[in-house]
Amino acid sequence: MTVAIDDDLWSAVGDPTRRRMLDLLLSGGAGTATSLSEQLPVTRQAVAKHLGVLDRVGLVHATPYGREKRYEVDDEQFGRAVDQLAAVGAAWDARLNRIKRIAESIQRAQDSNTGNETDNGKR
C-alpha cells in the first residue's frame, strides 16, 4: 500500500543526527538550519541537508523565515513513524510471549514425567 513511503520514513529517522534534530524541533517548537546547527556538532550545510531529507518524507514542514526557512515537526507524520516502530515492538512482544508459553509447557511436561519416577541421581 504505502510501503515505499514507509521505507523512506524509516531511513529518515534511522539517522542519529536527524533524530537529534527532531528532538530539538519537538522541544523547541521550530528552528532553522542556523539555530539547529548551533545546538549540534555539525555544520549548517549538513543540517540543511538533513532537513531536506526530513522534509521530503513529510516529517517536517518549512515556512519562509527571512533569508532562511523555518522548520516544524509534522505531528501526524511523526506519529506515524512512532506507531510503526511500536508495531514492530508489539510483534516481538507477542512472539516472546508465545516462546514463553511453549517453553513453560514443555518444561512442565518434563518435570511431571521425571517427578513420577524415582530420582536416578543425575541431578
Place this chain on the structure above:
Amino acid sequence: MEYASIEREIHVQASPEVVFEVVSQEQHLKEWWPDDATLASATPGTTGELIWGDEDDPRAHVEAMTVVESDPPRRFVFRWTHAADEQAAPGNSLLVTFELTPSAGGTLLRMTETGFREMGWEAAVLEQAYQEHVEGWDHFIPRLGAYADRLVSSR
C-alpha cells in the same frame, strides 16, 4: 549509517536448554512465529523459510532465514528478510540475537533485532498484518499463565 534496533527481554520458567530448543527448532518456530517454517537444523549457515499464508495461498508471504551463530543453550543468532537467492549479510537482512541466561530457576531470554532498513521494514509491516488476527489471543493467554503462576506461588 546507523540501524535501529529493538530490544526485549522476558523471564521464562523453563531451563535454558528447553528455551533454546523453542527458539531454534523448526517445529517450535512455527508455533511462535510464522504459520509454517522450515529449518533443517540450528547449525550456522543453515537456511530456512518463514512462511505466512491463508487458505487461498498458503505461501502468500515467504521470508528466508539463515542461522549465523548457535551456542546452545546460551546464544542463537540468525538473519532474516534477505532475498532467497542472496547470502544473508549485514545490509540485506535483519539480525536477530537471542541470549539465554539462567535466572531464578528459569531463563532470562533477551532478544535484539537490528538492521531495520528498506526491506526489513517492509517485511515487518507485512508480517504484522498477517499476525494481527491472532494478537488478541496472544495477549490474553500469557496473562492467564502469569495469573496461574501467582496463584501457585501464593500458596
